[in-house]
Amino acid sequence: MMETLGRSLKMNPALEPARVFLAEARLDQEDYDAAAHESEQVLAANPASLPALSTLAAARHLQGDQARYEDARRRALALNPGNAELYNRLAEISARNRLYRQGADFAQQAVALDPRTWRGLGILGLNQLRLGAIEEGRKSLEASFAGDPYNVWIKNTLDLLDTFPKYRETRTAHFRILLHGKEADLLAPYAAELAEDAYARLSARYGYRPDGLVRVEVYPDHADFSVRTVGLAGLAGLGACFGPVLAIDSPSAREVGQFNWGSTLWHEIAHTFTLGLTGNRVPRWFTEGISVHEEHRARPGWGDDVTVEFLRALRSGELLPLADLNRGFVRPKGPEQVAVSYYQASLVVEWIESQRGFPAIVSLLKAYGEGRSTAQAFEGVLGTTLEDFDKAFFAHLEQRFAGPLAAIRPATKVAMPGLGAARTSPADVEARAKADADDFGAQLAAGLALFHASKRAEALPYLERAQALFPEYAGRDSPHFYLAAIYKDQGRPGDAVKELQQLTAITDSHYQAQLELARLLEDQGDLAGAAASLDRALFISPFEPAVHERLAALSARLGDRGGLVRARRSLVALDPVDRPEALYQLALALVEAGDAAAARREVLHALEIAPRFQRAQELLLRLHDARAGSTNQ
Template sequence: MKGLLLIFFTLSTSLASQVGSLAERAPIKLLTEVQEFMQEGRYDRAEKQLKSASLSDPHVLRLLVELTQREGRRDEAQSYSRRLLSLYQSGQLNTSEDIGQAAYAAWQLSLWQDANRIFIEAAQVQPVSVSLFVDWGNLYLKKYNAAEAELIFRDGIQAMGQPTSEFFRWGVDAAYVGLAQALKGQFRPGATAALAKALDLNPNNLQAYAFNTSLAIEDKNWQEAQEWIEKGLKKNKLFLPLLELECAYEYFRGEVQAFEKLQQRVLKINPNDGDLFETLGDLANRKRLLEEAAEFYREALQRNPRQESARASLGIALLRLGKEEEGKRILEVAYANDPFNIWTVNTLRLLDSFDRFVRFETPHFRMKLHEKEAVALKPYVAELAERSLKTLEQKYNHQVSGKYVFEMYPDHEDFAVRTMGLPGLGALGATFGRIVAMDSPSARPRGEFHWGSTLWHELAHVVTLSLSNGKVPRWFTEGISMMEERQAGEGWGDYLNVGFVQAYKDDLLLPLKDLNSGFERPESGQALTIAYFQAGWICEFLVSGYGFESIAAMLEAFGQGLSTEEVFQQVLGASVEEIDGQFRQKMEETLKPLLSKLEAPEHFSLVHLFPGGVGQEGEGEAGLETDLDTLLQAWQAAPENYFLNLRLGTQLKTAGRQQEAIPYLEKALEILPTQAARGSPYDILTQIYEETGQVDKLVEVRQRWWRAAPLFPENAHRIASLLSDRDQPQEAAKYLEEVMYVDPLQPETHQKLGDLYLQFSETEKAVREYTVFLSLSPVDGAAAHYRLAQALFESGDRQGARNHVLLSLEIAPAYPEAQKLLLKLVRQ
């Protein structure tokens, strides 16, 4: 009986709507008027007007969906959506814009796949409407697929010419707002410009106001946030996204009462407003206040149990807080309800890949290393993690509580998933919540990645985030990490290079008060690198001028919720601007003498001298051939020029005039000894001494290079083998120990280090090295087992020695040394 009724009902509505749509489409004038009411916040008026119009017009229905949803009237919204969708199903929607409305309805009914399919269909009907692309792009944004969304918004902008005879929900300005969001979602530059364009096209675009507000809140630009909110609410005092952001504004400023009051106001409009709490959660998440983010997401779900995006974000936040089981359970539900959320899918995939990770615990960490490298990395990673945390805890006089999860990913993409949605964390490592995640050495090319210094950097974050209750601004925690890296080991971390000096010369450094945006929204990869270096230098400047205690005191003050200005006044007794002024002066003193020496020489462009780019791999070698006489002439006019010295030295070397090249290269090194990439003067000098067989000089220059940048393992290997030849095994071992922080997965290094340890009776360390050696599948398995057996024997582990000597003989039964060792083991 029920079934029959249902059929009857469906038929009658579709019949009614068919008649309606043919006979009475709502006049464009009415729709435009309604849209204006909505723009001005006269929502009741808008709804009344719509209800007087034909309920078979797709735009009338769509606007009713928006209006009812705004107030949390879900059942009504659903019923309008179904009606709208049935217009499409009965073949009554023909224009691109009309079909787009049906797609929107399908989306509201959580029929995401259908929505996407109908959007595609709508986009194929000419003329296409911009409005369609705006809705479609927004669907992709909701699914955290910012890359696809960007393409869709760009298509919309290209399709600009929609006919004026029809009604359209959105204009091109809305496509620019979407584009800004999509770019921001990918942490790509251009969002600000896109927003400006949107407001240029339509100064009343309230979504643009809202987005600007959220950016300002993220940056703690309270003044700016307030201005956007005020301006926007003046145009529409009931615009929900802005009211929600006003709540967030008060919340993150710590104005609890104002927050409570505004929250009540929003909930009065829509008691089921999950968006309010999801917005708060997202902002907390981006500020890396994960506990608070999780609470907000829970509240969002309580208000609106169908807010699947909040569910997914809750699951991810819990994982980041180290609550793996609960997080996974929630994500599985989120996936079942919405399999199109990219973050859910990627995170679940990542969790699956954990099966291939080896887990173990150290006093402060729950560690995860990939099975293919776990044995090799474990001793160094565990030792360094504990040592760095202990050092930093003592230095900052602060103990972190509880255990942290430490993960190393051989696949950079997995690392990227782990840090998804967190601004500016794409580099090599990241610390958030209870997680420290970073690339493993095999995720990067050899000689490019000092994982030891990255690990130290991350653990400095652990301490500074904990000490400041997670409230330290990005620039400051990054600056401290950069500073600490440099103190962790000789040559660790980043030093002054050509790129930074040039950025200084070109006035690309940000004022201190804006430095945070250099991390949150860098204009380019280079801008981010510069921001890091600048932040590190500022911290070192503070330590030298105000004492190390000032750094710790500032962290504590941030932890109490003070603003940057307040912290500076309280701890340093000066404003942000004053300190910036002092820092600039210091920087000028250091860099000024360098500027003229690092100028592009007259008559030469740097591109011509160094086509690969200065400071890039192969900067010296790849230069186009320039006539030596011309170069010499230029050099005579500017003998202190870094580039001419380097270029001249490189070219003389290439011409086989090695001895003549040396003074020029030494001169370049004298000017900027910290420029130590491949192609730097160190590199060319090394090649010269190799070619000419000047061993002492060779060792000396390799040592200088290694101390400036302990990155290129061949330097340490060559030094170690020379030292070993000179019967200095302990010194040799030190170099190979340092190699482990850059290039720990080469079996031979472990074998050599084990051999050295045995020479001076460090038998336990020898056992460690041979164990790693064996785990890296060396070519000669018999020898590997034998070496380990020998080390075990010398360390007193006879049983272990016996096992390995037998394994060795199993592979090579006639192995004489192994037989001898076995005899020894049996006899004694």
């Protein structure tokens, strides 16, 4: 699109719609100086261009230049004093730059000028929802839709709001967590505990506490999450944060192994702190980089890790310079560039912290909150230009990833055996691997081909070589997982455990790796390690009863009464076929934990369903006798 736009302007530099569009694109990239320049070029030729005055006013507002914003606003209103569209555009552009409160304020001004600006009412409602004002937002959207019933964004959002009565709210000290009723009992304890852990650690680290309770919405249908975020289905993301409100996919919204809902929740909560600390004026790349970095710090394996695509971009010089890194998020060449930009941004944050200490990160956030550009913030806080920073940072990356960089072949696409028109044979793939022992892709392809052909002994040296060339590779076809399977077959459980531990330390979504690691650790007598692996698996998928049964058994053997109760509650929440038995087992766990009152409630629930359940009757009598005995003493 940008190339087409460039060609249009080359043929006609004075083409006003194209130049205004370019100005808005620059605003989306948070390049406010460039946006103002493009707007002023239009106004030099046509001082009465309301679209250009709107983008100029938006650029000045986003720069925090109140005097020049007021000048542009006055010029626009002088042309048309009732110009509600000026404020609509300011509201829309502010929201696209994460300034949702200002977006709502501008939309309110548009509605004050023209109560029949249905677009303004819609923008107002969407921003009210983003700020957590749900009832006010619904009223604004309903008024907008009554005037313009063909706005699909508003219609979708109103349909979503109609589903909210199906959600149940769990309140903690700092959060309001909304979960669909069908999975609230299961997810609420895990989400609440994790959210409060994140709050405690991040508030201490950043020296900031959000005002009021943070609203967390967890959607079991990805299309609903997408509508909540952008008004349409089809958004590829996993979570979104508006500051006081955040939304994520439930683990039921995706196939098992596609993501880790715990790390996603942590990522979005981190945004709440960086957005709040800066008044939502933090650049997109910096807040995303911090959130991924905080995932890395939260739990082993959480957050994005190095990929083949990242290494190829680094070696080919395709990583974006810091001054242009936002483009990787808002105007990417393709989905791969988005993922690469997330990881690159996290490495920038990590490197700054390692070189200058964490206070430098906080100082940069405060500089952004004061309205400074990235160039100004880096000069003032780090004492460096962006160009000098890029040189040092890219040199650091070349050194850090020197090993795997040498093993990546940029233009090579490995054809897997039996796939594609060429129908590459295992022998062809193996020949390629033998021809270049330092080609990671070739070694991995040969190892996998032989493994899947049930030639595991022959696969072993290729997989070991692939692992040695790129030990941080965490893809679904990571050699670590297959090596663990081979080592287990060979009676080498210790080596299998090491491979799985290395894999789960660099990826947060390999469900089978966590389950297999738990089995091996339990076999070796490491019950605590096995339970920890199963706990980590629950943040990938918590819906498998067998996993909770294993956790219950391990917790009982470890004497972990709290863990036993949690596992038993989870099994009840999964709506088992034999619900009375599950309630009875929960009651026993509560007795072990010393909570006789709760145990009595659960056993009564069991007897309500199955009045002749003898063991439950006996437990109730025991609880009654114990209660009577304590009363008589």
